[in-house]
Amino acid sequence: MLARILAAGAAFVALGVGAAQAQGVSGDVIKIGVLNDRSGLYADLGGEGSAVAARMAAEDHGGKVLGKPIEVVVADHQNKADIGSNITRQWIDQDNVDVIVDVPNSGVALAVQDITKQKGKIFLMQGPATSRLTGDACSPTGFHWAYDTHALAVGTGKAIVDAGGKKWFFLTADYAFGHQLEADTSAVVKANGGTVVGTVRHPLNTSDFSSFLLQAQSSGAQVIGLANAGGDTINSIKQASEFGITQSGQSLAGLLLFLSDVHALGLQVSQGLQLTTGFYWDMNAETRAWSEKYKAKTGKMPTMVQAGSYSSVRHYLKAVEAAGTDDGPTVAKKMKEMPVNDFFAKNGKILPNGRMVHDMYLARVKKPSESKGPWDYYQIISTIPGDQAFATLEKSGCPIKG
Amino acid sequence: MFEFLGVPPQALFGQLLLGLINGSFYALLSLGLAVIFGMLNVINFAHGALYMVGAFTAWLMLQYLGIGYWPALILAPLVVGLFGIILEKTMLSRLYKLDHLYGLLLTFGLALILEGMFRHWYGASGQPYRIPDALQGGRNLGFMFLPNYRGWVVVASLVVCLGTWYAIERTRLGAYLRAATENPVLVQAFGINVPRMITLTYGFGVALAGFAGVLAAPIYQVNPLMGSNLIIVVFAVVVIGGMGSIMGAIVTGFALGLLEGLTKVFYPEASNIVVFVVMAVVLLIKPAGLFGRER
Numbered sequence: 001m002l003a004r005i006l007a008a009g010a011a012f013v014a015l016g017v018g019a020a021q022a023q024g025v026s027g028d029v030i031k032i033g034v035l036n037d038r039s040g041l042y043a044d045l046g047g048e049g050s051a052v053a054a055r056m057a058a059e060d061h062g063g064k065v066l067g068k069p070i071e072v073v074v075a076d077h078q079n080k081a082d083i084g085s086n087i088t089r090q091w092i093d094q095d096n097v098d099v100i101v102d103v104p105n106s107g108v109a110l111a112v113q114d115i116t117k118q119k120g121k122i123f124l125m126q127g128p129a130t131s132r133l134t135g136d137a138c139s140p141t142g143f144h145w146a147y148d149t150h151a152l153a154v155g156t157g158k159a160i161v162d163a164g165g166k167k168w169f170f171l172t173a174d175y176a177f178g179h180q181l182e183a184d185t186s187a188v189v190k191a192n193g194g195t196v197v198g199t200v201r202h203p204l205n206t207s208d209f210s211s212f213l214l215q216a217q218s219s220g221a222q223v224i225g226l227a228n229a230g231g232d233t234i235n236s237i238k239q240a241s242e243f244g245i246t247q248s249g250q251s252l253a254g255l256l257l258f259l260s261d262v263h264a265l266g267l268q269v270s271q272g273l274q275l276t277t278g279f280y281w282d283m284n285a286e287t288r289a290w291s292e293k294y295k296a297k298t299g300k301m302p303t304m305v306q307a308g309s310y311s312s313v314r315h316y317l318k319a320v321e322a323a324g325t326d327d328g329p330t331v332a333k334k335m336k337e338m339p340v341n342d343f344f345a346k347n348g349k350i351l352p353n354g355r356m357v358h359d360m361y362l363a364r365v366k367k368p369s370e371s372k373g374p375w376d377y378y379q380i381i382s383t384i385p386g387d388q389a390f391a392t393l394e395k396s397g398c399p400i401k402g
Numbered sequence: 403m404f405e406f407l408g409v410p411p412q413a414l415f416g417q418l419l420l421g422l423i424n425g426s427f428y429a430l431l432s433l434g435l436a437v438i439f440g441m442l443n444v445i446n447f448a449h450g451a452l453y454m455v456g457a458f459t460a461w462l463m464l465q466y467l468g469i470g471y472w473p474a475l476i477l478a479p480l481v482v483g484l485f486g487i488i489l490e491k492t493m494l495s496r497l498y499k500l501d502h503l504y505g506l507l508l509t510f511g512l513a514l515i516l517e518g519m520f521r522h523w524y525g526a527s528g529q530p531y532r533i534p535d536a537l538q539g540g541r542n543l544g545f546m547f548l549p550n551y552r553g554w555v556v557v558a559s560l561v562v563c564l565g566t567w568y569a570i571e572r573t574r575l576g577a578y579l580r581a582a583t584e585n586p587v588l589v590q591a592f593g594i595n596v597p598r599m600i601t602l603t604y605g606f607g608v609a610l611a612g613f614a615g616v617l618a619a620p621i622y623q624v625n626p627l628m629g630s631n632l633i634i635v636v637f638a639v640v641v642i643g644g645m646g647s648i649m650g651a652i653v654t655g656f657a658l659g660l661l662e663g664l665t666k667v668f669y670p671e672a673s674n675i676v677v678f679v680v681m682a683v684v685l686l687i688k689p690a691g692l693f694g695r696e697r
Binding site: 039040041042043044045047174200201202203205206207208210211212214215217218230231234235238239242243244248260261263264265266268269 | 410413416417420421423424518521525526527528529530533539540546547549551552621622623625627628631632663666667670671673674
């Protein structure tokens, strides 16, 4: 109680003197809040795995920062923006949480970004995809880490247009993420000489896609772009194979495909799909070493969201150490000064709008005959340099200047 | 060729057929709910979870026992039915004297527990289940490509639905059942074991859910959440059809499948709410449902 009164007093004083900088660690603990979908269609791509990754980062940092303990708390936002906002407010206002991690579902992430921006708290985004989070909805304390819709469009979209897939039809999840992914990919398709012949928008968490697939089939498009994620993508791909869509000459483009999706689909159905990812466990000795450690704890190989959660939390803790405080804006500044160098990203740099720029990879799902066993799913086709994968600060539409 | 609101007739027929397929699931599930509500007066919220358990039972049988689709189509509903009988005997039967609400809360809680357990063990992305070899591929109907398996789903569902309707409305056993619904004490006085009949009815109702689950397994991922996605719609179907009406549940199930199919063509964004709009309208005009009667 006394600590709270003191903290409140300190905040009051800090407000009074304007730009005075807080020192030390608020609440005598660094609290990391992992907020994501723990029970719904996105639970496997982030979920408890992201929390495990955050705990691993805390352990690897020695369990303490600036002599204070690190604590990881978790919550389920159920893919609802109001629930996500309420938890975020409670965490920040009452529970002394310093940093929010993950938050898949762009709709929820946009709401959380608004709150963390107002309150000057760090927000490390892994799961959400929309490039608006570092565009018009950017925040000085928001960091977008693993991937975004821009990178997906540049990666998968361009690769497919270059290979001759010029006529596109979009199957889009009807919320912030789907709309943005569709918009970003359409732009890339058109810029490279392709056309978009139609689009159909399905509600989030649909189980039967046959009707939408039939519309895509009759559109005459060469490529059906799946601007959805998680369980929705899994069911779309599975049912496309059932309805003989790929056999009839149309191809599917899974614009956002996670390792967990491929695992759930099986290689028989998913083989040959091209995808863009920010991370794959089997790239080099470093990625394998970390991923094996992760697998020992969870029984699964990490998705890019889960690996990104580790990377961002680790970077955050280093920045707190370097800044000597857990004050959000100060730490954010420090994070942007320091390069990101770990198993996840080599020479990753953070733009003023919060975009962590790192190399992305274009991959192809292996045939069952090429795979050596569970989790041996991707063949990396090419590396997309970070500067090409992500929008520049000027083009992002973010009002923050460098 | 004529066009209907800008949609060519081929596409329309295709969508109607797909609606019919989804309607088969609605019909099978709402039938089970209607049977249970008619007999037990319990609103069985665990129905969606038991549908999911049916699908998982089929998957587990294939994965660990090597039992294929066709035996599972019989065995999985039996397993689910037996599970239902145990639930009824040990828990539900204690609540008949209380308000409906208690049965609803109990079954809702059970549904959450079942879903949570399967999610914990098998993850939220689900498990793949192959279409049986005999039903692989599909045929071109001229206006659409119909996967053989989906055709089978409609046939199987129709046969089971109509069979159940016949058994309840046209046989001696069904007559006992209906009589026991009207006046259990009198039927008991004629020497019929009403509690056992109630138990078996519940077992049968949830076995129908299990059967629908096995049918669904090759189409959707075998997913812990597959039931909760469906159950709300199915409840709406039962309400629209009229609580406890057998034929009402079947006809409404198929009809709403069709309606939803049409919505997916003309305004896809609304496809997951159209059923509820219909429900609201029906409740305003005919509170007992289309086929229900006032009690």
